[in-house]
Amino acid sequence: MSTATHEESTPDMEQFHPHRRWYRRPSVVVPVVLVVLGYSILVSPLIQEQNFFRPDVTADGSVSFDWNFFIHLTPLMLQGLVVTVKATLIGFLLAVVLGFFLALGRRSHRRWLSWPVTAVIEFIRSTPLLVQLFFWQALVRSSEGINLQPITILALGLGIHYATYCSEAYRAGINSVDKGQWEASTALNLSPVTSWTRVVIPQAVPNVLPALGNYLVAGFKDAPMGVAVNVHGLLFFADQVRNDTFRATEPYLIAGVGFLLVSLPAAWLVRRLEKRISYERV
Amino acid sequence: MDSWLLSGSQYRLLVEASGTTVQILVYSFVVGIILSLVVGVARLSANVWVRGVALAFVEFARGISSIILLFIVAIALPILFGAEQAPLILLATIALGINMGGYGAEIIRGAIQAVPKGQTEASISLNLSPAQRLRHVILPQALTIILPPMGNLTIEILKGTALVSLVGMTDVMQMARNIRQQQLADAVGTQPVLFLNVLILYFILAQVINLLFKLAEAAVARRYEGGPALTEAELEAIR
Structure with missing residues (x-):
């Protein structure tokens, strides 16, 4: 990309x-x-999932907000944040690939293919990701022989959820390619594969990139939901520190700060990409 | 999977719990619409400070995830401000409303900017006050642009209401988890079927929202399809 x-x-x-x-x-x-x-980030054991988030400082019990405790939670928070980012990236990889095939399926002229694909896309798009995560978790648990890590379930759920969003972006991008391009590649006797890979996709992808970037940021916003299926991410860290120290303010606030530290620059980068591409198009 | 359906009493529980979901949805929709109107108009204010504050709000509301915002508003802030008895539904409404307000403000700003500038100039020359200009000239024309994305946003908020189960409210999602606990205790039923039914319930709710917005769009289109844009009473109000 x-x-x-x-x-x-x-x-x-x-x-x-x-x-x-x-x-x-x-x-x-x-x-x-x-x-x-x-x-x-994704494969090597360099970054491992933390099982226990135990802060090494204790808070001052007499105040409702302890700055020292707050600052000292940062390393733990970063460990949780990395797991969340990792799940987002794996899920988005899945979404980008799967979304393309969903878009192709929806555009298909064969109704037995395009109608079910459209129905599935609409269904997944308008139901909450949280319920979908529980559904995948239950499905994995009830099926014999399949044993997935919580982070894999989260990545799977995120990937499938955002694949439907990405497929809409791809569809818009493919439709934005001029009809003359198709006619020209037919006139040049290009095979369907060649006209897709050499003519249509190179022109469609730049239009789609900003939308995909937005969905990456949106997926990152939904990734903390993994706490519901026991992913040891950002909110799991906050929950565990709260259970451990009986202090709720600091862990949740620092989780919010850490989250903004990633999501705001990411959103800014996407916006820059958008401007740059629209500038090049003109 | 032996059966695709749940028992009648389980459906009744889910439908009862969907009352809470709809309640939160309606409340946060109201909060979200008010916030997005105020902030969306403030984003176009002539005053630099007002614009800056509105921009900061939008960036914050769109940058933070709704689930983290919910946890902060529902768990961290009440302790910080010593309001630990605040009702959960109020806190959940505030969190989801802020989330919706951030996105809605951008929709409304875009729609106001899409109304031709001549409309503003004409209403200034007709000596309408800024409030009258907004209420009677700009917003009615912006409404056709606002409604479709607002419908999508409302469905996003419906999806967001599922999160309140994580802070301890009994909505559809929480009820499903309760039923699952019951199933585990009785060792009957299959879990995926339960969640599939919950997904279908959410899908139906989303389709209802979709339908309502389609009806609203049709009503707006009918109203501005030629003929007077303002009714007699509205004309009277401007005079």
Whole structure:
């Protein structure tokens, strides 16, 4: 995703420096950075789920808000936050891929395919994610032989929920490609696969990127719901500190602060992307 | 899965609990609409301070997740301000209302900006006060633009009401969990079927909201389809 935009943003540089070193080429560096980041966050055991959030300072019992306690909760909060971010990223990966196929299914001319897909999309879109999470959890528990971690259930639920949103974005993006492009690729005798991968998708994706970014931020906002299925994320941290220390104000407020620290920059980045793409289109 | 249906008494419990869900939805809708009107208009104010405060509110309400906001408002703030006896439904309404207000303000701001500028200039030249201008000229025209996204937002808030079960209110979601506890104790029934039925209940509620907004859109479209935009009483009120 970001490779394409990065390349587009520096076309003139490419002309003047055709033989840059590999580490100065966005087309090489961006995937490498993404893969390393993705591996370190999603796959490697570098970041582990914390089982017990136990603060090492105790609060002053006489006041209703203790700044010292508040500050010292930060490292624990960050551990919870990372788990939440991780679930969001895995879920969004699923949503982006699954959403595309849902969009294709909905656009299909075969009614036996497009009608059920439309019904499923509408159903998932208008029901709460929380209930869906419970549903997936119950489904996993009642089926034999399948045993999923809570974080996997959360990522699955988030992914399926936001796949329906993403599919609408894709559908709008694909519909925004000019009809003449389809006719031209038919006239050039391109196979359906070629006209999709080489003509339609490259033009549709830049239009879709801002919407996808918005859904990533929205998915991050829903990820703390994982506390309901026992994901050891941001709200689980706050709940556990409250149960441990009988103090509710500090953990929940610092959870809110940590959340804003991620979501506001993310929203700002998406807005910048949106502006940049609309600027390039004009 | 032996049966796709629950027993009659379980359905009755769920429908009773959906009363709480609808109640929270209506309350937070009212709070949300008021907030979004006030903040949406304030976002376009000539005063820099008013604009800044409105922008900060919108950024906060849209940046924070509704579930974290709910936990802060329902659990952390009452202790901080020593109001631990505050009714939960009020706190839940405030949290969901703030959440809706942030998104609604942007919808209303966009709709007001979409009304042609000549309308504002004409009503200034007709010596209408700013309040009259907003009430009788700008908002009625913005309404056709506001309604469709507001319908979607209301469905989002309906989805948000499921969260209040996590802070201890008995809405549909909490009732479903109670029924599940009962099922576990009796060792009968399958859990996915229970939650599937709850999902369908929420889907029906969402479709009702959808229908209401479609009706409202049709009513607005009928009203502004030629003919006088203002009724006699409204004309009288302006004079």
